Amino acid sequence: MAAGSRGVNYHWNWGILLEPSPDGQGTYLDMLLGGLRWTIVTALCAWVVALVFGSAIGVLRTLQSRTAQWVAGAYVELFRNIPLLVQLFLWFFVVPELLPREWGIWIKQLRYGAFYTAVVAIGLYMSSRVATQVSAGISALPKGQRMAGTAIGLTPAQTYRYILLPMAYRIVLPPLTSEFLNTIKNTSVALTIGLMELTGAARSMQEFSFQVFEAFTAATVIYLLLNAIVTFGMRALERRLAVPGFNAAR
């Protein structure tokens, strides 16, 4: 995109969005919105994976057991330090080859294989970051909280469930918001394994129509709107969960 030389003569045509796309499914705008749908579904599913695994690993990091801490630490380092794109390729190209032959074939023939792979890869990558936040939240609580729960007879699992985690999540809600936004942005790497999410849809619109600026401007605006909605929603959630009289900076 040498915009400097070409931009002068660039023929803007916003009407392109309403012209039919060659995939026969509607207009180019429909194509982008279809991409948006995949982006949202992939991000939501990956975020669920990230929250579930991240919370479990985050809790493991705060247990007394050295083994638990070591396992959780190794998990976080592994998934955080390998680039996301590499992890995506490993899950997509390498893992099926390592499995028993029939399983590998079954996986490769899955109708939404790229989607499942993206959910697993992005979800686990993000889970290492969620784990770091969750364990930081738990560690930020006064040591006496765990003791108070234990002292009234709660089991360790109940102490986490009813006392430590509810406060820890509240404390780390702002950083979790940005991790959720990162999850949405990271779904764009899935275009490399053929998932037609928003970035993928914008690129294919550009390939068919040659209207590169319209395609990516539209995609950019959609991403910004999506992030604005998420940020707004998370702020509302923060207000809803705010604890009366509790000063988070205690």
Add this chain to the structure above:
Amino acid sequence: MSMISMRNVSKWYGPQFQVLKDCSVEVEKGEVIVVCGPSGSGKSTLIKTVNALETIQNGEIVVDGVTVNASKTNLPKLRARVGMVFQHFELFPHLSIIQNLCLGQEKVLGRGHDEAVAKAEALLKRVGLSAHAQKFPGQLSGGQQQRVAIARALVMDPVCMLFDEPTSALDPEMITEVLDVMVELAREGMTMMVVTHEMGFARKVAHRVVFMDQGEIVEDALKEDFFGTPRSERARNFLSKILSH
């Protein structure tokens, strides 16, 4: 049979540092024991071994007939029967006062919600905080929070109560309201083990005073004897220091 019986209890932090040295204490049913001693002498550690918040390496602790440091002991069940009050209250900030008082009843004792609420309201009334049932801990003063913490322990119908410096994080004007609740509890015959430097409280309701220094129980005497003629030099020094303030 004693309510709390600690026999030759020893505990180490790491291989070098022995925080409890061969400590033995008997607390009879209905007795109030005050534990005092200089900072770092092991008072908190001692009292926390009673409900196994701290483990021990040697000796034996029996609470109401249950051996605390036996591997087959159901610790959550035991802890539910031993009330504990902490220096920094440790109310659960995200739960309302009434929820703070219901959590243990419902999740540990398996009481129904209505029964738990009724019990909680009765105890809140007793500590004079009925009006605050729907508030959150952060909206109460320190003295009020500590009274809620006492009520949170009492709703479990404990057989004995442990207090770890319950007034030392409070502003002076709030100490009395908490001590009043504790005095009333003692007069009703609750078995209590209280770590405190409030010698006024000790004089008023304690039966015995245990004095610790450097992990040892240096003195275990009737209140009258302890304040009248403390036998050890260390206890005399300690007393003269805190009574001169």
